[in-house]
Amino acid sequence: MGRNLASMQARCDGLGVALRPHVKTHKCVEIGRMQRDLGARGITVATLEEARAFAEDGFDDITWAFPAILSRVPEAREIAARATLRLIVDSRVAIEALERDGFPHHVWLEVDCGDHRSGVDPGAPEAIALAHALADSRSLVFDGILTHAGHSYAAPDHAGRLAVARQERDVMTALADRLRREGLAVDAISVGSTPGMTAVDHLDGVTEARPGNYAYFDATQVALGACAPGDCALTVLASVVSSSRDHAVVDAGALALSKDVGRGNGGRPSMGRLFEDPGSAALREDARLISLSQEHGVVDAPLAVGSRVRILPNHSCLANACFDHVHAVRGEDVVDGWRVRRER
Numbered sequence: 001m002g003r004n005l006a007s008m009q010a011r012c013d014g015l016g017v018a019l020r021p022h023v024k025t026h027k028c029v030e031i032g033r034m035q036r037d038l039g040a041r042g043i044t045v046a047t048l049e050e051a052r053a054f055a056e057d058g059f060d061d062i063t064w065a066f067p068a069i070l071s072r073v074p075e076a077r078e079i080a081a082r083a084t085l086r087l088i089v090d091s092r093v094a095i096e097a098l099e100r101d102g103f104p105h106h107v108w109l110e111v112d113c114g115d116h117r118s119g120v121d122p123g124a125p126e127a128i129a130l131a132h133a134l135a136d137s138r139s140l141v142f143d144g145i146l147t148h149a150g151h152s153y154a155a156p157d158h159a160g161r162l163a164v165a166r167q168e169r170d171v172m173t174a175l176a177d178r179l180r181r182e183g184l185a186v187d188a189i190s191v192g193s194t195p196g197m198t199a200v201d202h203l204d205g206v207t208e209a210r211p212g213n214y215a216y217f218d219a220t221q222v223a224l225g226a227c228a229p230g231d232c233a234l235t236v237l238a239s240v241v242s243s244s245r246d247h248a249v250v251d252a253g254a255l256a257l258s259k260d261v262g263r264g265n266g267g268r269p270s271m272g273r274l275f276e277d278p279g280s281a282a283l284r285e286d287a288r289l290i291s292l293s294q295e296h297g298v299v300d301a302p303l304a305v306g307s308r309v310r311i312l313p314n315h316s317c318l319a320n321a322c323f324d325h326v327h328a329v330r331g332e333d334v335v336d337g338w339r340v341r342r343e344r
């Protein structure tokens, strides 16, 4: 993990953008402190609990990169009393609700650069109108434009990830240019996902990046070619509890790994991979998790009852959020334990 944190910081430094890591991957203030010590400028959160926990720990520049939940604006205001909390919006309804709140909320305009999850269509007149509404607001502070190219996860290979990352960058810089021609000041352009950041060639015109998964990586990133198995830092240690001629059961089911189906892992469906042995950086080809129920994980090979296996989850962010604590391991030693701020 330490290597991953340092190499993404070096990558952002080399690309000339600030790194605002998404801490939803780990939800641990201890890891956030390491990211800050390495040079991160601000953090990104997915939940108000993450915002609250990190603000209490002294993080003073936080983007809540989730469309503002209007029923929870009073909580956001409380957090904003101790840290700069930046909200994101993609609708007039949300802008008007934040204005009615009367607080000088910092607000990003969220843009859809091609993922089609949330964000305003950059080609629609609405994008210009909403940017104007934020920039001209008497109470709100317009921070800039933000996007997340989640479709980088559907890219088939490195060339595909690079194409999505370029699209994300180019859509955002073109929109910023249009807004500037309209007379609006666009101080910041925020992009970034782990598959995109590990592939992109340049980020000229962009000011910051928000990758998160790179801290841990996972089986999905291995399948995408964004990392090697040995880069993966979050694993779930499980015990074999039953075994028959052709399969075994471990005590890590959906509530330890999530039901994320990942990326097919070389054409074979997989709900998680196994490392060769607890110390190894190589993944087993002869055995993988093929199905998960709540607490049972089914492996498609017999394993010795009572032995332990180290599982690489398909999605480390979701697996991490299944646990109250993570054990920090160096070599064979557990050196620390960190709380996962998984409340919402």
Ligand SMILES: Cc1ncc(COP(=O)(O)O)c(C=O)c1O
Binding pocket: 022, 025, 044, 065, 066, 147, 148, 192, 193, 194, 195, 210, 211, 212, 213, 214
């Ligand atoms: C809005 C937003 N920004 C940034 C990220 C970070 O992306 P990744 O985990 O691929 O690095 C995510 C992840 O889902 C996200 O939803």
